[in-house]
Amino acid sequence: MPDTPEIMVYTLSTCGHCKKTKQLLNECNVAYNNVDVDTLASEERQNVLEDVKKINPKVSFPTTKIGDEVIVGHHEDKIKEALGIS
Amino acid sequence: MKPEELYEKLRKIQEPKGYFFNRDKELVMELLDGLLKRKEKDGYMTCPCRLSTGDYESDKDITCPCVYREPDVKEYGSCYCGLYVSKAWNEDRIVREFVPERRPPEKIK
Numbered sequence: 295m296p297d298t299p300e301i302m303v304y305t306l307s308t309c310g311h312c313k314k315t316k317q318l319l320n321e322c323n324v325a326y327n328n329v330d331v332d333t334l335a336s337e338e339r340q341n342v343l344e345d346v347k348k349i350n351p352k353v354s355f356p357t358t359k360i361g362d363e364v365i366v367g368h369h370e371d372k373i374k375e376a377l378g379i380s
Numbered sequence: 381m382k383p384e385e386l387y388e389k390l391r392k393i394q395e396p397k398g399y400f401f402n403r404d405k406e407l408v409m410e411l412l413d414g415l416l417k418r419k420e421k422d423g424y425m426t427c428p429c430r431l432s433t434g435d436y437e438s439d440k441d442i443t444c445p446c447v448y449r450e451p452d453v454k455e456y457g458s459c460y461c462g463l464y465v466s467k468a469w470n471e472d473r474i475v476r477e478f479v480p481e482r483r484p485p486e487k488i489k
Contacts, residue, residue, distance in 0.1 A: 308414030308428035310407045310462060332431055343431075343488070353488040354481035355429065367478050 298377065299361030301326035304346050307333055311368040312356040318370055322377055331355065383412035399445070399453065399464040411463045415444055429461040433489050441487065448482040 303319065305312035307330040319326050331342055343353060349364045350357040358365040360376035387408065391401060401408045414428030426432040427442040441447045449459040456479045457469030468474050 306429065306431065308411075308417055310411050310414075311429060313410065347485070351485060352481045353431075353485045354483075355431070367480075369478065 298324050300359075301361075302359045303328045304342070304355060304357040305330050306355045309355055314370075315356040315358060315368045315373065318368075318373055322374070322379060324377060381416060383409050383416065386412045386416060394445070394464065398466065399449070400467055400470055402458070402462050402465050403470045404462070407462060411461060427461055428463075430483065431488055438487070438489065441483065452479050452482065 301319065301324060303312075303315060303326055305316065305328060312330075316328065329342060331339060331346070334342060346353050346357055349359055350366050352366065354366060356368060358373060360373070363376045365372045365376065387401065390412075394400070411428050415425040418428065418432060419425045422432055422434045422436075422439070424436060424439070425444045426439050427444050427446050430442045430446075432439045432442065436443075445464060446459070449464055452459050453464060453466050453469075456477055457474045458465040458476070458479055460479045460481060462479075466474070469476065
Protein backbone atom coordinates (compact mmCIF):
# COMPACT_ATOMS: atom_id res chain seq x y z
CA MET A 295 0.00 0.00 0.00
CA PRO A 296 2.24 2.85 -1.17
CA ASP A 297 -0.25 5.63 -0.35
CA THR A 298 -0.89 4.60 3.27
CA PRO A 299 -0.67 7.70 5.47
CA GLU A 300 1.66 7.82 8.45
CA ILE A 301 0.20 6.02 11.43
CA MET A 302 0.93 6.55 15.11
CA VAL A 303 -0.78 4.59 17.87
CA TYR A 304 -0.50 5.57 21.53
CA THR A 305 -1.33 2.61 23.75
CA LEU A 306 -0.96 1.08 27.21
CA SER A 307 0.65 -2.34 27.54
CA THR A 308 -2.17 -3.59 29.80
CA CYS A 309 -5.21 -2.32 27.90
CA GLY A 310 -7.51 -4.66 25.96
CA HIS A 311 -8.85 -2.03 23.55
CA CYS A 312 -5.25 -1.05 22.73
CA LYS A 313 -4.38 -4.65 21.91
CA LYS A 314 -7.39 -4.88 19.61
CA THR A 315 -6.36 -1.75 17.73
CA LYS A 316 -2.83 -3.06 17.21
CA GLN A 317 -4.21 -6.43 16.15
CA LEU A 318 -6.46 -4.73 13.60
CA LEU A 319 -3.57 -2.73 12.14
CA ASN A 320 -1.52 -5.92 11.92
CA GLU A 321 -4.37 -7.66 10.12
CA CYS A 322 -4.64 -4.70 7.74
CA ASN A 323 -0.99 -5.19 6.97
CA VAL A 324 -0.03 -1.55 7.39
CA ALA A 325 3.16 -0.17 8.89
CA TYR A 326 2.64 1.89 12.05
CA ASN A 327 4.54 3.52 14.88
CA ASN A 328 3.50 2.58 18.38
CA VAL A 329 4.35 3.58 21.91
CA ASP A 330 3.17 1.93 25.14
CA VAL A 331 3.02 5.07 27.27
CA ASP A 332 2.95 3.17 30.58
CA THR A 333 6.37 1.66 29.90
CA LEU A 334 8.17 4.99 29.41
CA ALA A 335 10.46 6.63 31.94
CA SER A 336 9.07 9.81 33.53
CA GLU A 337 10.57 12.52 31.33
CA GLU A 338 9.79 10.74 28.07
CA ARG A 339 6.34 9.89 29.39
CA GLN A 340 5.58 13.58 30.04
CA ASN A 341 6.72 14.52 26.54
CA VAL A 342 4.60 11.81 24.93
CA LEU A 343 1.59 12.75 27.09
CA GLU A 344 1.89 16.31 25.82
CA ASP A 345 1.81 14.96 22.25
CA VAL A 346 -1.29 12.86 23.02
CA LYS A 347 -3.01 15.83 24.68
CA LYS A 348 -2.60 17.91 21.53
CA ILE A 349 -4.59 15.44 19.45
CA ASN A 350 -6.84 13.98 22.18
CA PRO A 351 -7.57 16.36 25.09
CA LYS A 352 -9.04 13.46 27.12
CA VAL A 353 -5.62 11.73 27.04
CA SER A 354 -7.19 8.28 26.72
CA PHE A 355 -5.90 5.11 25.09
CA PRO A 356 -5.72 3.90 22.42
CA THR A 357 -5.31 7.13 20.48
CA THR A 358 -4.62 6.45 16.82
CA LYS A 359 -3.47 9.06 14.32
CA ILE A 360 -3.82 8.08 10.69
CA GLY A 361 -2.61 10.93 8.51
CA ASP A 362 -4.52 13.94 9.87
CA GLU A 363 -7.31 11.86 11.33
CA VAL A 364 -7.43 11.06 15.05
CA ILE A 365 -9.38 8.08 16.34
CA VAL A 366 -9.99 7.90 20.08
CA GLY A 367 -10.69 4.41 21.39
CA HIS A 368 -10.88 1.17 19.45
CA HIS A 369 -13.17 1.77 16.48
CA GLU A 370 -12.68 -0.83 13.77
CA ASP A 371 -14.93 0.96 11.28
CA LYS A 372 -13.28 4.37 11.73
CA ILE A 373 -9.77 2.92 11.50
CA LYS A 374 -10.60 1.01 8.31
CA GLU A 375 -12.25 4.08 6.85
CA ALA A 376 -9.19 6.22 7.60
CA LEU A 377 -7.05 3.56 5.97
CA GLY A 378 -9.34 3.61 2.96
CA ILE A 379 -10.15 -0.09 3.21
CA SER A 380 -13.74 -0.04 4.43
CA MET B 381 -1.82 -15.02 41.96
CA LYS B 382 -2.85 -16.15 38.50
CA PRO B 383 -5.54 -14.42 36.39
CA GLU B 384 -7.79 -17.50 36.77
CA GLU B 385 -7.67 -17.24 40.57
CA LEU B 386 -8.38 -13.51 40.45
CA TYR B 387 -11.32 -14.20 38.11
CA GLU B 388 -12.99 -16.51 40.62
CA LYS B 389 -12.22 -14.29 43.58
CA LEU B 390 -13.65 -11.15 41.96
CA ARG B 391 -16.59 -12.92 40.35
CA LYS B 392 -17.87 -14.03 43.76
CA ILE B 393 -17.67 -10.47 45.08
CA GLN B 394 -18.94 -8.55 42.05
CA GLU B 395 -21.76 -10.70 40.64
CA PRO B 396 -23.99 -10.29 43.72
CA LYS B 397 -23.57 -6.52 43.23
CA GLY B 398 -24.85 -6.78 39.67
CA TYR B 399 -21.47 -6.47 37.92
CA PHE B 400 -20.57 -9.32 35.61
CA PHE B 401 -17.38 -10.10 33.76
CA ASN B 402 -17.60 -9.45 30.03
CA ARG B 403 -18.47 -12.69 28.26
CA ASP B 404 -15.39 -12.12 26.05
CA LYS B 405 -13.25 -14.31 28.29
CA GLU B 406 -10.06 -13.70 26.32
CA LEU B 407 -10.38 -9.95 26.86
CA VAL B 408 -11.22 -10.46 30.54
CA MET B 409 -8.19 -12.69 31.16
CA GLU B 410 -5.92 -10.14 29.46
CA LEU B 411 -7.35 -7.36 31.62
CA LEU B 412 -6.98 -9.44 34.79
CA ASP B 413 -3.38 -10.10 33.83
CA GLY B 414 -3.01 -6.32 33.42
CA LEU B 415 -4.47 -5.80 36.91
CA LEU B 416 -1.94 -8.22 38.38
CA LYS B 417 0.90 -6.49 36.55
CA ARG B 418 -0.22 -3.16 38.01
CA LYS B 419 -0.29 -4.72 41.48
CA GLU B 420 3.26 -5.88 40.97
CA LYS B 421 4.35 -2.45 39.71
CA ASP B 422 2.41 -0.08 41.97
CA GLY B 423 1.33 -2.27 44.88
CA TYR B 424 -2.38 -1.96 44.05
CA MET B 425 -4.62 -2.76 41.09
CA THR B 426 -5.61 0.11 38.83
CA CYS B 427 -7.69 0.18 35.66
CA PRO B 428 -5.53 -1.52 32.96
CA CYS B 429 -6.95 0.91 30.37
CA ARG B 430 -5.75 4.01 32.18
CA LEU B 431 -2.36 5.39 33.08
CA SER B 432 -1.38 4.95 36.74
CA THR B 433 1.18 7.11 38.53
CA GLY B 434 2.26 4.80 41.33
CA ASP B 435 1.01 7.38 43.83
CA TYR B 436 -2.01 5.90 45.55
CA GLU B 437 -3.71 9.22 46.31
CA SER B 438 -3.54 10.24 42.60
CA ASP B 439 -4.65 6.80 41.44
CA LYS B 440 -7.45 6.29 43.99
CA ASP B 441 -10.24 7.03 41.50
CA ILE B 442 -8.93 4.42 39.04
CA THR B 443 -8.30 1.67 41.59
CA CYS B 444 -10.30 -1.20 40.13
CA PRO B 445 -13.26 -1.20 40.36
CA CYS B 446 -12.90 2.48 39.55
CA VAL B 447 -15.31 5.20 40.68
CA TYR B 448 -16.47 5.57 37.06
CA ARG B 449 -17.71 1.97 36.79
CA GLU B 450 -21.07 2.67 38.38
CA PRO B 451 -22.11 5.57 36.08
CA ASP B 452 -20.63 3.83 33.02
CA VAL B 453 -22.40 0.52 33.58
CA LYS B 454 -25.59 2.45 34.34
CA GLU B 455 -25.37 4.51 31.14
CA TYR B 456 -23.62 2.16 28.70
CA GLY B 457 -23.92 -1.30 30.27
CA SER B 458 -20.12 -1.60 30.42
CA CYS B 459 -17.24 -0.06 32.29
CA TYR B 460 -14.69 1.98 30.34
CA CYS B 461 -12.32 -0.95 30.07
CA GLY B 462 -14.94 -3.55 29.15
CA LEU B 463 -14.07 -5.72 32.14
CA TYR B 464 -17.33 -5.33 34.05
CA VAL B 465 -20.67 -5.25 32.28
CA SER B 466 -24.34 -5.58 33.14
CA LYS B 467 -26.26 -8.81 32.61
CA ALA B 468 -28.24 -7.10 29.83
CA TRP B 469 -25.02 -6.13 28.01
CA ASN B 470 -23.72 -9.69 28.10
CA GLU B 471 -27.08 -10.91 26.79
CA ASP B 472 -27.09 -8.40 23.90
CA ARG B 473 -30.20 -6.73 25.23
CA ILE B 474 -28.66 -3.27 24.94
CA VAL B 475 -26.82 -1.55 22.12
CA ARG B 476 -23.07 -1.80 22.55
CA GLU B 477 -21.49 1.61 22.40
CA PHE B 478 -17.97 2.86 22.87
CA VAL B 479 -17.67 4.04 26.47
CA PRO B 480 -16.07 7.49 26.49
CA GLU B 481 -13.48 8.44 29.09
CA ARG B 482 -15.14 10.07 32.10
CA ARG B 483 -11.97 10.71 34.05
CA PRO B 484 -10.96 14.40 34.11
CA PRO B 485 -7.82 14.81 31.95
CA GLU B 486 -6.05 16.89 34.62
CA LYS B 487 -5.81 13.71 36.69
CA ILE B 488 -3.73 12.02 34.00
CA LYS B 489 -0.03 12.46 34.72
